[in-house]
Amino acid sequence: MQNKIGIAPSGGENLLFLTDDQLRRGIEAMFFAYRAFTADPDLILAEMDYGRAHHRALHFVNREPGLTVTALLDVLGVTKQSLNRVLRTLIDDGLVESRVGRRDRRERQLFLTDKGSALERRLSETQRARMRAAYRTAGPQAVAGFRQVLEAMMDRDTLRQYKALKDLTEPK
Template identity: 70%
Template sequence: MAQTGKSLLYLTDEQLRKGTEAMFFAYRGFTADPDRILQQHGYGRAHHRAIHFIHRAPGTTVNNLLSILGVTKQSLNRVLRALIADGLVESRIGARDKRERHLFLTETGAELERQLSDAQRERMRAAYRAAGPEAVAGFRQVLEAMMDPEQRRHFQRLSDRGV
């Protein structure tokens, strides 16, 4: 029996705990397929996130990627050095500001990104079909409501691109 929105305003700690645990296990499932692909290349989730967002915003700057990922410069530099050295990412000097570095996926990087995204899209497609359109819309609302304002701005910018 479906609960109304009003009844969900009074969630018990136990219901919230179950939701938290569901998020943990769903995330584990969501990352399992890409993790197997990444492991074959000696990469981890940080590499996946960098590849994903460079694909979504070709030419993004290192500073913008730092802001999106919310990691330290040292951590991102380690990831980018590996991806550049392995020929998956290209770093180009900015045309207007020579201090800026713009990031692009190479053909090899784009192929790896496609494999990773295909695996996640298949899992999400199956889950969305099983849940139905109302649940999908509600799920997105919940996810957006959980985002910090800065994260929501990044998400909205990427969504507005329609890429």
């Protein structure tokens, strides 16, 4: 069956004329996928009395060792007060190290300790496995389409931040 512009829709849906029900199903799929994506790390974090903010901080410090507190604030989009609580806990627990900036001594650069790297790896292993399995199941075209959809949902500043992160070399 062809759609209004004469093209057979893939997956049975005409993507140019989505109904509210179709959009609602997409929103619900995102909610449930996110719940599944965060479930395993949440269990590990709960054991340590940490939350998702701790995980996000560990992830981005791992992604870019030496990341400044200011840059992390920008990436996470949280208040300074909120980030300071999270960082203080991670530093006090020996997971993150804060060093004086190389170029600007007023800056604080963040690095994971060995203990922090081990926790970040443990938290992300299950997420990588879940993403890998989903990507393999969906196939390369679906993966590319998924990324396009996610990027199209981002506002201009968020997309700029994401693309800047994408250009970093892969973490060790």
